[in-house]
Amino acid sequence: MKWSWEYDPSEQYAIGGTPPAFVAEVEKKADELVRAAEAFHLDGTQYEGPSPKGDVAHVDSGFFVYLVVPRHERVYIRQVTWL
Template sequence: MTDWSWEYNPSEEHVADGLPLGVIAEVERLATEIAALGYDATKIGRPIDRAGGLREFDILGGRGFINFLAVPRHQCIYVCNITWYG
């Protein structure tokens, strides 16, 4: 287990407003699991050819995706955007 955490950036209202509760719950579950990876979170998702930067990760079997930043200096995952095709 790591000391990493996660949060919405800039805010939950901005990122998750209007999404179904099940989608928000899944995003929060995934963010918790990604944070548990610690520094390795900089390497998961897309793009697959490099580490760092804005990452993209599919949710709910490809029915949407999240964009997040893994910032080692802050030991935090920042969920920046949720795209839901619903």
């Protein structure tokens, strides 16, 4: 399995109606979060620690809420807010 990110529960739910330029910024930041999580959890499928807490990432013109799940090797983008 390879680390990646995805919208949760769906792309439409998380970013529906936001401008494409803002979505591009969110996805660029999500790529950075994936690289960081992959470096921190070399084999996420074997992770047995406590569940990580969600966090907020700030981007130009807004922010998004995400959750890192090492056992899934995923960064889930839960909510996007465009200001």
